[in-house]
Amino acid sequence: xxSSGAELRRxxxxxxxxxxxxGDAPEAQKPCSPSIPDLQPGTFWLTRLVLLxxxxxxxxxxxLVAYHQNKALIGDRGLLPCxxxxxxxxxxxxxxxxxxxxxxxxxVFWFLDWSNMDAALDGVALGxxxxxxxxxxxxxxxxxxxxxxxxxxxxxxxxGQIWYSFGWESQLLETGFLGIFLCPLWTLSRLPKNxxxxxxxxWAYRWLIFRIMLGAGLIKIRGDRCWRALTCMNYHYxxxxxxxPIAYYMHRSPEGFHQFETLFNHVIELPVPFLLFLGRRxxxxxxxxxxxxxxxxxxxxxHNGTTREGAKSAAFQQCIIFYNLL
Numbered sequence: 001x002x003s004s005g006a007e008l009r010r011x012x013x014x015x016x017x018x019x020x021x022x023g024d025a026p027e028a029q030k031p032c033s034p035s036i037p038d039l040q041p042g043t044f045w046l047t048r049l050v051l052l053x054x055x056x057x058x059x060x061x062x063x064l065v066a067y068h069q070n071k072a073l074i075g076d077r078g079l080l081p082c083x084x085x086x087x088x089x090x091x092x093x094x095x096x097x098x099x100x101x102x103x104x105x106x107x108v109f110w111f112l113d114w115s116n117m118d119a120a121l122d123g124v125a126l127g128x129x130x131x132x133x134x135x136x137x138x139x140x141x142x143x144x145x146x147x148x149x150x151x152x153x154x155x156x157x158x159x160g161q162i163w164y165s166f167g168w169e170s171q172l173l174e175t176g177f178l179g180i181f182l183c184p185l186w187t188l189s190r191l192p193k194n195x196x197x198x199x200x201x202x203w204a205y206r207w208l209i210f211r212i213m214l215g216a217g218l219i220k221i222r223g224d225r226c227w228r229a230l231t232c233m234n235y236h237y238x239x240x241x242x243x244x245p246i247a248y249y250m251h252r253s254p255e256g257f258h259q260f261e262t263l264f265n266h267v268i269e270l271p272v273p274f275l276l277f278l279g280r281r282x283x284x285x286x287x288x289x290x291x292x293x294x295x296x297x298x299x300x301x302x303h304n305g306t307t308r309e310g311a312k313s314a315a316f317q318q319c320i321i322f323y324n325l326l
Contacts, residue, residue, distance in 0.1 A: 044202065045193045048182050051205075052191070053139055055179045058172055059132035059149055066156055067125035073163045075118045082109065082159035083117045107155035121156075128152040140188045146180040171212060178204050210273045213290075217269030227266070233258040246299055268293045 074082040086109060093101035097110050112120045131149050135141045154173055157164045181201045183191070226232040237243055237251035268289055275286035 044197055045191060048191050048197060049139055052141060052179060052182055053136055055175055056132045056135035056141075056149075059153065059176065060129060060136055062153060062172060063125045063128035063132060067122060067129065069163075070121045070125060070156070070160075071118045074160055075121055076116070080161050080163070081117070082121075082161070083114050085159060085161055086110070086114070105158045107158040108151065109155055109159055124152050124155060140190055141183045142188055143180050143183050143185050145188070146176070146183055150176040150180060171208075174208060178208065206276050210276055213269050213273040217266060217273075220269070221266075227262065230259040230262040233261040233265075244299075264293075 070078070072078055074080055074085075076083065086105065086107075089101055089105050090097065092104065102110065108124065109117075109120060112123075114120075128149055131145060131152075135145065135149075150173065153176065157169050157173065160169075178201060182197055220227040220232075224232065226234075234255065235251075237247040240247065272286055272289050275282040
């Protein structure tokens, strides 16, 4: 059957197999099949990478603070020696390191030498610092490594007594636990680009941020009456733990400005968290408002690691900012 004129002209130019004189057609003239991009939408690859490094950064801060402060707080000559605390728990468990003791205070210190608790505390802190620094620098991790980091920090929290009773500790442990499931099981290579995480983990992170912010707003409303009267910011700056020079000028602002600050705080912590569940555009708006709120909070306080609460606060704020940017 005779070919059409256009088909004959095409074959006359390229040959029956799309060739001239047996050679390949020029690259620009070859028909191109649609290429598959390396980064598929919905894989959350970049988000996971940044979130993994953010979590590692928080661990770095936490273990570094533990290395510098724990000997004075819970060491052999500390204010509340953890050795005495573990001995009390052991007596409660009938003098044995059994299931009752492990469930009451799950920590690796049960299996370490108590004769030099300072060295044990330093070993756990430096081990956690080295592992978290590795994840932060290389962005490579697996479930085993992240579970080890979580176990080491859980061990410190469960012997830290009052010093580790702040909300930042439980938030870090929950964030670190979720981070275990962002990684492959064994390999230490970077996260695969075309393998999305479980939707359960994605929503678990969103639920974490939602609970933190909404809980912070509700406890203010239910607590001091000044939050309902919009007067708390009138004296906040002179009572915060480590104010910086900006706090001096913020404290001297007009009363109307302080009322606006308190109202803005309520808006960010009460209705805004619900935007997380109302689609991508409103979720991005939630992220921008959270960034503005966290930057404003960080501008008036020294977060230089001089206090455990300040260090954890700064680190967790950075994690929230990184999450909402992506």
